[in-house]
Amino acid sequence: MKAHLAAALGSVVLTAGTLLGASAAGAQTAAYPTSPVNVPYGASYVHGTLTWYNRSVVFDGTLRAVGCRRAWFGTYGASGNQLSAKSTSTKCDVTYPINVAIPADVPGGAAYVIVCVDDANAKPLWCERYNRP
The missing domain is CATH 2.60.40.10 (Immunoglobulins)
Structure with a gap:
């Protein structure tokens, strides 16, 4: 049971990290016109x-x-x-x-x-x- 819980928790942490990283990448400044x-x-x-x-x-x-x-x-x-x-x-x-x-x-x-x-x-x-x- 602990192995499944640890795997699920690890997956949530990886997903959150990926989403936070995507947000930071999307916040880049726009190019000059x-x-x-x-x-x-x-x-x-x-x-x-x-x-x-x-x-x-x-x-x-x-x-x-x-x-x-x-x-x-x-x-x-x-x-x-x-x-x-x-x-x-x-x-x-x-x-x-x-x-x-x-x-x-x-x-x-x-x-x-x-x-x-x-x-x-x-x-x-x-x-x-x-x-x-």
Whole structure:
């Protein structure tokens, strides 16, 4: 009888441990939201992903420059004020990898980001707005 009771008690302890472990695993934090980016201008483009953090936005992707182009990124607050901006240097006839963090140092971070393909003189040729998901 004691053997059966010990086996049953051991089974209950193992089941409780498994359930508690499952709860802890389910309590993991969610991934940061992302937005796909595609800003074409003729054969040139900026393509990649924005990852939205609490005080910055990270762009990871590429600039395809046909002729001479630049990529430009601006973060904006909820009231439409520009928080920060970053750009690449001028790139000519190349596919250039970009990984850049654009500050958005306000509570809640950026409300939206504008991504542009610029000419060699930093004049915007085409821009797209990406709202925080």
